[in-house]
Amino acid sequence: MSSVLVVHGGAWAIPNDLAQASVEGVKAAACGGFAVLKAGGSALDAVETAVRGLEENTVFNAGHGAALNAVGEVELDSIIMDGRTLACGAVSSVKNVAHPVSLARAVMEKTKHVMLTDRGANLFAERIGVVTVPTDALVTELEREDWIKHKSFDTEVREEFNAQWAHDTVGAVAVDCVGNVACATSTGGIRNKMVGRVGDSSVVGCGGYADNLSGAVSCTGHGESILKVTLARLIISHIEQGKSVAEASQLSLQYMGDRVKGAGGAIALSPSGQWSASFTTERMAWAAVEDGVLWYGLQPNERKKEQLS
Ligand code: GLY
Numbered sequence: 001m002s003s004v005l006v007v008h009g010g011a012w013a014i015p016n017d018l019a020q021a022s023v024e025g026v027k028a029a030a031c032g033g034f035a036v037l038k039a040g041g042s043a044l045d046a047v048e049t050a051v052r053g054l055e056e057n058t059v060f061n062a063g064h065g066a067a068l069n070a071v072g073e074v075e076l077d078s079i080i081m082d083g084r085t086l087a088c089g090a091v092s093s094v095k096n097v098a099h100p101v102s103l104a105r106a107v108m109e110k111t112k113h114v115m116l117t118d119r120g121a122n123l124f125a126e127r128i129g130v131v132t133v134p135t136d137a138l139v140t141e142l143e144r145e146d147w148i149k150h151k152s153f154d155t156e157v158r159e160e161f162n163a164q165w166a167h168d169t170v171g172a173v174a175v176d177c178v179g180n181v182a183c184a185t186s187t188g189g190i191r192n193k194m195v196g197r198v199g200d201s202s203v204v205g206c207g208g209y210a211d212n213l214s215g216a217v218s219c220t221g222h223g224e225s226i227l228k229v230t231l232a233r234l235i236i237s238h239i240e241q242g243k244s245v246a247e248a249s250q251l252s253l254q255y256m257g258d259r260v261k262g263a264g265g266a267i268a269l270s271p272s273g274q275w276s277a278s279f280t281t282e283r284m285a286w287a288a289v290e291d292g293v294l295w296y297g298l299q300p301n302e303r304k305k306e307q308l309s
Contacts, residue, residue: 002291003037003177004273005030007050009060009285010168010187011220011265019298021059022285027296029053030287031308033172043174043182043216044082044105051078051101051184054170058140062170063098065140066188068147069195074138076100076188077202080108083181083210083271090115090202096132097125101186104202106130115202147191169201171208171218171267179271181216183208183232190223199223205233212271214239217249221256221264221281229256235268245269246276253280 009026033050037043055063066074078100081088089108092115094100103125107116116124125132169187185208187201200223201207207223209232210216217232226232231252238248245268256262257280265279267286277286277297287296294306 001177001179002273003034003175004269004275004288004290005033005037005046005050005172005174006267006269006275006277006288007033007054007170007172007286008218008220008265008267008277009054009170011263011279011281011284012168013282014285014298018059019283023296023298025054025057025059026285026287027294029057029172030289030294030296033174034289037174037176040177043176043180044080046174046176047172047182047184048080048101048105050172050174051170051186052099055099055101055186058142060170061168061188062186063100064138065143066138067191068139068143069189069193069197071195072144072147073195074135074188075193075195076186077198077207078104078184078186079202079204079208080104080184081182081204081208081210081216082108083212083216086211088114088204090204091117091121092198092202093118093196094121096122096135096138097130098133098138101184103130114204117198118196150191169207169220171220173210173216173218173267173269175216175269175271175273179212181210181212181269181271183210183216183218185218200226200231203227205230208232209236211236215245215268215270217266217268219264219266220284222262225256225260225262226264228260228262231256231264231266235266239268239270244276245274246278249276249278253278
């Protein structure tokens with residue numbers, strides 16, 4: 001069985017000056033995650049590696065470079081899920097952890113719970129020896145400037161939101177050589193969000209879902225809309241009913257647009273290695289690796305190809 005890994009670097013109207021860096025960032029993360037699969041690693045290890053790469057890259061709204069909340073602080077959300085057992089771990093409103101995806105994995109593997117939030121997540125990080133960083137170490141100058149520029153945010157005004165928003169959540173899905181699937185998603189959420197606001201990214205079935213019986217999904221876009229339609233699980237339901245991963249994603253994103261006027265994107269794959277990258281925003285940086293080929297895109301219907309050596 002051949003392995004596949006797909007990543008996204010977030011939906012919305014990625015501006016031209018960030019376009020190339022976004023594409024290069026997703027390509028590098030996809031290759032990094034795929035290297036794990038190529039070496040015989042699990043889908044779970046691969047999605048964690050890919051998302052760690054995206055969290056490190058300040059171009060994306062996750063980890064270092066994440067969006068700032070209403071008081072100018074970073075609050076990070078993340079989820080990881082193992083399709084073998086439906087085990088999942090999540091953290092929300094984490095303030096000084098550089099790799100929330102790895103903390104989410106620790107919640108999954110070292111606790112009896114699914115999600116830890118805010119102070120509890122930080123206490124847990126401390127207890128298990130996760131290195132913490134000063135909150136400001138995760139803030140970039142560019143994000144601070146954008147935060148000042150866009151201090152007012154109205155979640156009802158979708159057009160305006162779409163136009164002003166440069167980048168969003170990151171995520172990865174993978175299937176390994178024995179057919180196990182996994183997903184991971186990580187975000188700084190919506191810029192200027194209320195303190196304590198939790199979006200879709202850390203919520204199972206919303207920001208991500210993985211089940212060996214159907215497939216794996218990671219979502220990006222307007223968190224409140226994704227939560228209302230449980231986007232990741234909705235896509236999985238369509239796959240369970242026989243739709244291809246592309247059809248399932250497009251139908252679900254269209255439903256979210258029609259039903260709650262929400263825009264976003266999703267990457268999805270099946271245990272047999274069928275995959276897709278879909279979005280209803282202006283752009284979404286994505287990349288996929290399969291059979292020695294790197295696929296990537298940013299604009300609607302764009303699908304570029306590079307042969308890997
Ligand atoms: N999709 C990320 C968020 O809304 O928090």
